[in-house]
Amino acid sequence: MTARLLRLYPGVPEDIALSGAYLAHRLHEKGSAGVPFVYASFVASLDGRIALRDPPTGESRLPAGLVSGNDFRLFLELQAQADCLVTHGGYLRDLAAGRLDDVLQIGTQAATEDLAQWRVDNGLSPQPAVVIASASLDFPMPDSPARHGQRVIVATGAGAPAERVAHWRRAGYEVLLAGAGASVDGGALVRELGSRGLRSIYLLTGPRMLDTMLRDRVLSRLYLTTAHRLLGGESFHTMLSGPELGNAGRLRLCALHYDVGAPDDAGQFFAHFEPLPALS
Structure with a gap:
């Protein structure tokens, strides 16, 4: 049976197919030369958890039931519209x-070949570029981007370790400096990527990147899946951590859908929001 959604807002409630629901947003057409369309997505429980943390190891994990097949399909549809993925x-x-699966490529499995064809039909490159944001620059480079012909850009701040910057440049990677400190700043990163012709940017990152994108007012849209379950737990991650956002955190609901086919019959909401203009 084809998965269905109930659109609750805007307009009169309507039953629609889940497949293609986010492709219809055509995010790859919303950016312009030098002004990319930047979007992020999160999955959260009703009590605001996006992941749980195991105190003995410090490792994070996604609890069973937080992510569903329906949510993953929509995640892939968001990926399919990106010029670049920021991880x-x-x-x-x-x-x-x-500990995690490789999600840096699109349409490489039989069940997702339609998304690869969608990119071809819509004038996008076979695979998006991959941007790796890091303050320490201490990470292993996966081989999958090279195997799939993806452009890889390493992004860091001006205060990053000079020897690590040199290491990645010697290895043949483009390293861009986007921020005055060690970490990447959202506004600087978006400007640098926009100057390189990237028009739709999907953030596969965490709370800190969401925070800096909101504070610098360069986030265009936030997609949020809310699983109808309470997770609890004393150690956990939420969508944001750090100082109060103030007016930079004001969002407008653009659409809300209800998924009746979520795990355990609990249901889930699919919503997306856009930041409101700065108050004068």
């Missing part, structure tokens, strides 16, 4: 350790 050194370390 981080922590993901590459987890990937090398076998």
Whole structure:
């Protein structure tokens, strides 16, 4: 049976197919030369957890039931519309350790070949570029981007270790400096990527990158899946950590869908938001 969603907002409630629901947003057409469209996505529980942390090891994990097949399909549809995927050194370390799957390519499995064809039909490159944001520049480089012909850019701050910058440049990678400190700043990163002709940027990152993108007012859209379950746990991650955002955290709901086919019959919401203009 084809998965279905109930669109609750905007307009009159309507039953729609899940497949293609996010492709219809055509995010790759929303950016312009020098002004990329930047979007992020998160999955959270009703009590705001995006992951749990095991105190003895410090390792993070996704609890069973937080991510579903329906959510993953929409995640892949967001990927399919990107000129580049922004990831981080922590993901590459987890990937090398076998704790996470490689999600840096699109349409490489039989079940997702339609997304590869969608990119071809819509004038996008076969695979998006990969941008690795890191303050330490201490991470293992996966071989999958090279195997799939993906452009790889390493992004860091001006205060990053000089020997690590030199290391990646000697290895043949483009290293861009986007921020005055060691870490990447959202506004500087978006300007650098926009100057390189990248128009749709999908953030596969965590709370810190979301924070800097919001503070610098360069985030265009936030996609949020809310699983209808409470996770609890004393050690966990949320979408943001750090100082209060203030007015930079004001968002407008653009659409809300209800997924009745989520795990355990609990259901989940698919929503997306856009930041509101700065208050004068």
